Amino acid sequence: MNLAERVATLTPSSTLAITAKAKALKAEGHDVLGLGAGEPDFNTPETIIQRAAEAMHAGHTKYTAAGGLPELREAIAKKFKQDQGLTYAIDEIIVCSGAKHALYTLFQALLDPGEEVIIPAPYWVSYPEQVKLAGGEPVVVQASEANDFKLTPQQLEEAATENTKAVIINSPSNPTGTMYTAEELKALGETALKLNLLIVSDEIYEKLVYHGGAHSSIAEQSEALKNQTVIINGVSKSHSMTGWRIGYAAGPKFLIQAMTNLASHSTSNPTAPAQFGAISAYEEVTEEIETMRLAFEDRLDRVYEQLISLPGVTCVKPAGAFYLFPNVQKAVEMNGFSSVDDWVTALLEEEKVALVPGSGFGSPENVRLSYATSLDVLEEALKRIQRFIDNHS
Template sequence: MTKKLSARVSTLTPSTTLAITAKAKEMKESGIDVIGLGAGEPDYNTPENILTAAYNSMKEGKTKYTPSGGLPTLKDAVINKLKRDQDLTYSRKEVMIGIGAKHILYTLFQAILDPGDEVIVPSPYWVSYPEQIKLAGGVPVIVEATAESHFKVTAEQIRNAVTPKTKAVIINSPGNPTGMIYNREELSKIADVCQEADLWIVSDEIYEKLIYGEKRHVSIAQLSKDAKKRTFIINGVSKSHSMTGWRIGYIAGDEEVVGAMTNLASHSTSNPTTTSQYAALEAYNGPQEAVEEMRKDFESRLERIYPQLSAIPGFHVIKPQGAFYLLPEVSEAVKNTGYDNVDDFAEALLTEAKVAVIPGSGFGSPDTIRLSYATSIDLIEEAIKRIRKFVEDNWKE
């Protein structure tokens, strides 16, 4: 057999975050004292009430198939959550439960894209957006946001990127890897452009509950009837309730598209894991104190480590407003420590300083590194000390 792989998977780039995290874990298991700041998951366990609900569901025999689009009761919980938090009204036919927000996004692009369709992707971006678009036959059109704009694209940049082939725009707020948040005015201008060009809006809101200071989450779907009509809200329990491994996400949006996604799921995944759905049901319907406790802790960590990271020579850091990432611009540090690029610099941090960070090249931001502070404050502060010592010891200016 001369050709083993299909063209669509041959061009895939592996997930940078998962690759670095796996390497750091391998080093740690071999006895090396590595501090990992790569993984994008809270270091909290899933709250006890959710664990109990999952256990009880299994004991009660709730271990069989469910509808492909998810338990009706879980759809109702999502509908109630969207009404409670964003004052948005959806029906069951406009909601689908899936195997994590990542697979929901994958299924959405499969449902709305034909070969050659373009999707505008603001950069820095989450690593899987371009790859999922390409897997659906689409073309990711990267629109660069800079540190000067606080890593947010403008409506005018989106307008300039629109072509007759443009099908959708991705908005990720709070953002990964930047932690930045689009405010109501910025979103309103973007919504106007999407209305003018008749585009879908893919609104990834997975970090919605992790916002700091006086900032508040605004979904672009809240801004007008037209914005709601063309927006797909993507969210889930992974970050908000520390349930990354449970793999439950959801989409809320256009009934026809959500229906097509549900049909696709019926031929690919059958249904999201039943036990995980009952856990998510408790996550949305049960007490929310643990969510706020975790948010406050992340905010406290940010307040402590932001000035420490900013003090490292050659590191230029914009303070994030949400999520649990810092994205310092490190080109000056890279140059003055004798490395050719950020990828080599990040590799040296792992092998020499024993700190795992994610090079920004995987996020379309090659002059940056991403650090996750979703780990204990003692480990984060020790990691920053190691990074600073590495930079200062190798500084050649």
């Protein structure tokens, strides 16, 4: 029996693959330093945990509305108004089982076979695969490292065809950590409006911004852009709730309704107690978010200079998220490897340091290094990488 073509052609997640290999080595007793997984190393704030437990004890363990609890959608709408000045009714918001599921549901509701989605590279590994699963065609546009890996309006216009339906903007970015300014977003948005493209704005890292930077949404730039944008967000990164699986989409009512109808036949609804925890995240938790953000900022400042001092390594300094995305191509050539993937594999086998090769993000000269781990682990990992480079030079 053959598998369906839609899954037979999927590319496995490189982030999950490297994490699994690192865990396997660790289980064998090796001292593995894993810098691959994209989740905060802080526990979920206690207030959120208590709110979810109280909800369960109060009997909130049943089905909810397919689009999420009205109370949670109201909390999300209030968050949009407070943080970004954006007004959404609760029927313009759908709560999903994580931001990844929100994206998946969006593409399933949006795309017909052959319709195109423009995806700037480097990109988060699941974007192209989710577009393909919906029958769409991912159109990858390489954003220049010299331009901090940001898509330009000219690139967007040149990549668009009569079949193009949408463009994805991820700011702050996974894997690069770079962030678009309001002016850059407005220019991209005006081009998208001219081309009549839906803008998919992935803002999951919006709370993790450093050195006085300010996150801006493309939907903030004008009412026309708000009406042409679907914002994807969630509590996973901002509140260290990756395992709770609560994300959401906000956008045009007709599209949110279509996504809700689709979700009603797939997940039924997000987990009820987790939704109550997410209400607490937006209504009660502020101090813990800032504590976590400051810790990530401190780690970035401490390890960035060490990283770019490594032979053959350059790196655009991130403005947000918790990733470094160095270009290691010169180090790879200096060490005699044929590809970054081979270099990363040898580094894991010899020095037990797990990085994610950039090939999975559409950027084969780079690697992704997560600093969502302790400073001691980060500094030891950089020492081992230095030793690995020296030993192979």
